Amino acid sequence: MAIDFKPSGADLELIDVRKEFPGFVALEDMDLHIPAGEFFALLGPSGCGKTTTLRIVAGLEEQTTGQVLIGGKDVSGTKPHQRPVNTVFQSYALFPHMTILENVAFGLRQRKVEDPLKKAMDALNLVELGYAAQRRPQQLSGGQQQRVALARALVNRPALLLLDEPLGALDLKLRRQMQIELKAIQMEVGLTFLHVTHDQEEAMDMADTVAVMNKGRIEQMGAPESLYDRPKTAFVAKFLGQSNLFVGNVVDSNAASVSIEVGGHKITAPKNRAEKHTGKICIGVRPEKATFHRSAPKLGADHVVVGPGEIIDIRFTGVSNQYLIDIPNIGEVTVFAQNVGISPVVELGEKVWVSWKVEHSFGLADLPAGNEEE
Amino acid sequence: MAFAAFGNSSATEHKGPTKSGGIVLALLMPGLIYLGLFFFTPLFSLIITSLEAPAETGGIGEYVYAFNVENYSYVVQNYLPQIIRSFYYATVATVAALLISYPLAYFIGVKLRNRPLLKSLMLTLVIAPFFISFLLRTIAWKSIFSDGGAVMQLVYNLGLMKPSEHFLGSDFAVIFGLTYNFIPFMTLPLYTTLERFDVRLLEAGADLYANPYKVFTKVTLPITTPGIISGTLLVFIPIAGDYVNASRDFLGSAKTSMIGTMVESDFLQNWDYPSASALSVLLMAVIVILVATYVRSAGTEDLL
Amino acid sequence: MKRFSIGKLTLPVYSVLAIAFMLIPIVYTIVFSFNNSNRGNTTWKGFTFDKWLGVCNRPDVCDALGNSLLIGGVSTLIATILGTALAIGLVRYKFKARALVNLALFLPMATPEVVLGAGLAGLFFNLSFAPGLLTVIIAHVMFCLSFVVVTVKARVQTLDPVLEEAGRDLYANPNQVFWKITFPLLLPGIVSAALLAFSLSFDDFIITYFNSGEVTTFPKFIYVAAARGVPAEANVIASAVFLATILLVLIVQINGAIKRKRMLKNK
Numbered sequence: 001m002a003i004d005f006k007p008s009g010a011d012l013e014l015i016d017v018r019k020e021f022p023g024f025v026a027l028e029d030m031d032l033h034i035p036a037g038e039f040f041a042l043l044g045p046s047g048c049g050k051t052t053t054l055r056i057v058a059g060l061e062e063q064t065t066g067q068v069l070i071g072g073k074d075v076s077g078t079k080p081h082q083r084p085v086n087t088v089f090q091s092y093a094l095f096p097h098m099t100i101l102e103n104v105a106f107g108l109r110q111r112k113v114e115d116p117l118k119k120a121m122d123a124l125n126l127v128e129l130g131y132a133a134q135r136r137p138q139q140l141s142g143g144q145q146q147r148v149a150l151a152r153a154l155v156n157r158p159a160l161l162l163l164d165e166p167l168g169a170l171d172l173k174l175r176r177q178m179q180i181e182l183k184a185i186q187m188e189v190g191l192t193f194l195h196v197t198h199d200q201e202e203a204m205d206m207a208d209t210v211a212v213m214n215k216g217r218i219e220q221m222g223a224p225e226s227l228y229d230r231p232k233t234a235f236v237a238k239f240l241g242q243s244n245l246f247v248g249n250v251v252d253s254n255a256a257s258v259s260i261e262v263g264g265h266k267i268t269a270p271k272n273r274a275e276k277h278t279g280k281i282c283i284g285v286r287p288e289k290a291t292f293h294r295s296a297p298k299l300g301a302d303h304v305v306v307g308p309g310e311i312i313d314i315r316f317t318g319v320s321n322q323y324l325i326d327i328p329n330i331g332e333v334t335v336f337a338q339n340v341g342i343s344p345v346v347e348l349g350e351k352v353w354v355s356w357k358v359e360h361s362f363g364l365a366d367l368p369a370g371n372e373e374e
Numbered sequence: 375m376a377f378a379a380f381g382n383s384s385a386t387e388h389k390g391p392t393k394s395g396g397i398v399l400a401l402l403m404p405g406l407i408y409l410g411l412f413f414f415t416p417l418f419s420l421i422i423t424s425l426e427a428p429a430e431t432g433g434i435g436e437y438v439y440a441f442n443v444e445n446y447s448y449v450v451q452n453y454l455p456q457i458i459r460s461f462y463y464a465t466v467a468t469v470a471a472l473l474i475s476y477p478l479a480y481f482i483g484v485k486l487r488n489r490p491l492l493k494s495l496m497l498t499l500v501i502a503p504f505f506i507s508f509l510l511r512t513i514a515w516k517s518i519f520s521d522g523g524a525v526m527q528l529v530y531n532l533g534l535m536k537p538s539e540h541f542l543g544s545d546f547a548v549i550f551g552l553t554y555n556f557i558p559f560m561t562l563p564l565y566t567t568l569e570r571f572d573v574r575l576l577e578a579g580a581d582l583y584a585n586p587y588k589v590f591t592k593v594t595l596p597i598t599t600p601g602i603i604s605g606t607l608l609v610f611i612p613i614a615g616d617y618v619n620a621s622r623d624f625l626g627s628a629k630t631s632m633i634g635t636m637v638e639s640d641f642l643q644n645w646d647y648p649s650a651s652a653l654s655v656l657l658m659a660v661i662v663i664l665v666a667t668y669v670r671s672a673g674t675e676d677l678l
Numbered sequence: 679m680k681r682f683s684i685g686k687l688t689l690p691v692y693s694v695l696a697i698a699f700m701l702i703p704i705v706y707t708i709v710f711s712f713n714n715s716n717r718g719n720t721t722w723k724g725f726t727f728d729k730w731l732g733v734c735n736r737p738d739v740c741d742a743l744g745n746s747l748l749i750g751g752v753s754t755l756i757a758t759i760l761g762t763a764l765a766i767g768l769v770r771y772k773f774k775a776r777a778l779v780n781l782a783l784f785l786p787m788a789t790p791e792v793v794l795g796a797g798l799a800g801l802f803f804n805l806s807f808a809p810g811l812l813t814v815i816i817a818h819v820m821f822c823l824s825f826v827v828v829t830v831k832a833r834v835q836t837l838d839p840v841l842e843e844a845g846r847d848l849y850a851n852p853n854q855v856f857w858k859i860t861f862p863l864l865l866p867g868i869v870s871a872a873l874l875a876f877s878l879s880f881d882d883f884i885i886t887y888f889n890s891g892e893v894t895t896f897p898k899f900i901y902v903a904a905a906r907g908v909p910a911e912a913n914v915i916a917s918a919v920f921l922a923t924i925l926l927v928l929i930v931q932i933n934g935a936i937k938r939k940r941m942l943k944n945k
Binding site: 395397398400401402404405406408409412413414415416417419420423474477478480481482485490491494495496498499500502503504505506507508509510511512513514515517518520554557558607611612614615616617618621623624633634637638641642647650651654655657658661662665 | 689690692693696697699700701702703704706707710720760761763764766767768771773779782783785786788789790791792793794796797798799800801803804816817819820823827877881883884887888896897900901904905908912913916917919920923924927928931932934935938
Binding site for chain 3: 081095
């Protein structure tokens, strides 16, 4: 079998890929294109189908229908060992009966590559573990094992590197450090990385493109900044960071903006930041974009103002304070305020107004659960 | 250990491929065919033989199939003392083995947890009897407890037994031998469950106002029940069918014969195959019923 | 405080005594392998190495040992192969009849030896199949099989299927995955299953007695000899087997403990 190894990664294409397990559908007709050399993250809660996607690409699972193309070549129906793809497993899956060096050389030996031990040693040096070549996996720490798993996959120069929550088992500090290293290695080797994770910070920090998955479907895909700035569905708005969401009927719509009425307040979003412009829609804002006032603010039409409400909870989280404000007829609104030395500026139970700039509002294509249209 | 291994397999389930029927058949069939031929067929053959009657024209040891259910009433009437004795011995010896083994298994599995070398040494000594013929070990006890031996002299001198009484050949001697021979079979499964026992639960129990006795009965004992179940089964079943300890050449006498003694003599000496088979089927039936009720009442139905 | 320390000593002291009790007949057997006895071996007649140096002066003892080793070796080989396949099939594949297969494997372990022995002997008798070496081996494979399955199964259950997936991902075909990953990882389990099967076979008496005809194994020799007195040569063989095994086990365990310690240090 001839495996086509691209020196700098290949693009990956999924066409109408569907995966059914007995009793449920794990993937619903997924279409996806990842350009060569990109760091792509699949982000979603457990059970959303992201790991299934990865396993289908690796060949460890077979799709029910649809096609998988790597570098333009249809690999559907081929076995994992016939695909130019390597995986860094969540549990690392290092072979306990082999030394670190033999682990890394395994793929090279199977493919009868010349001088496997030297190449394996080079790969170990790349992840700065050359000194541990003769040790067994059990003798390494979690972070070291993770790097061995990475070297074992990278040494094969696969067209596509699959990362299945590779940092999930590490503690927070080590995880951040490995994120930086992983990103640096990707830049260095220039391979296509497909990274599966449920950690939104990790995905946004590392990936060029993030696809948010939910219930076997990609909800939204794009650069991390644009995903965060303009979530298009309630799921993305809630899963990627926090959001205040307001649901109401459109009462005013002009060329520039669209407004809904909620509990006697008018909440406005720019038209080009709203997916829907008629009927019952949902408008949201990020908590850090909102501020609060101790007296009714006099602001122009470029601001949304709601209130007064009562502060019912204050949380100190270090860099910011999180305020929970209960506004009659609207509900609870969260506001983050930077900790700049003068907080908390208000007391629990105090009466406040909340405002934000209209340009920070976003309008969703759907409604949050429990607000379905009648 | 052995019995538990067939139990909660669903807990450690791996998500394996569900199809690939060909591979499964190739893996399972040779072993299952073997069991079918040499375990289930013999059991079936035992049942058939147990219903045979003497051939009218034949000599000793020749029988024909006759659906002769009377074989069963015959063996029950004739061998009732042996049947009762077998289960009596098995019950007493199993309880004794459990009482002796539990503290030992607890010590090795819990107290020696942080002393791996000492722990494996103790474990080796527990299984050491497996490495030397149990027949010879039983004969060793016979010599040690022989009437002229130093041990019995001491017993007589202390007045624990009258000089006219003998230890060998008594019920007690047989139960002693059975208990001794099967202690490792009890200790090992107990050790396996106790080794995994989370000692922090003891602290939690004590923290929640339970005294050591309560902690033991409410926490330790229930958690180690699987080990107790597999241990008692592993010990009770072979004892019920054993006849070596009870043999007059070992620790028993004519008055300690068990079911196995009768099966052996009927089968190998008297060539009374129907009786031997009926007695075997009866023993098997009683054990299957006992195991089923025991396992059910103990609450680990998934054992089978 | 003092009362407390006595309580703490109870369990260790008890355990040492219990183990000492377990060892009494073993020590007795070994000591009497040096007994300068003629026929019976029940009373101490003085120390001698003669029995050790001339075990095969009693050819019947040596023949019995030879038979036991042969039967043990062949039965172990067959039972280990069949049992390992069964264990892998049972753990790795889902199929409807799995509960039934588990039950079928459990039953031989829950059947008293005398029933197994009489059942097989009856079958061979009904088929007019003469008992001998072959029938003993057939019987031994049968009762060892379930124990092999249990032992290997435990090992298969601890084997993470992701390791095999990693092998497939790293360009190993199914055949290579089995021999380079699955098999080496299962090997410790397979070896201990084989050792268990061998010791079960080597020490079996009841089933052998029913199915051996003229063939004498080591336990059968002792049983038959017990009526007249077991010769010291039997003690020699049993002691030699015992000492060799225990030495092996100790070496393996101490080696393992040292390795574990070193591993922790390196970490």
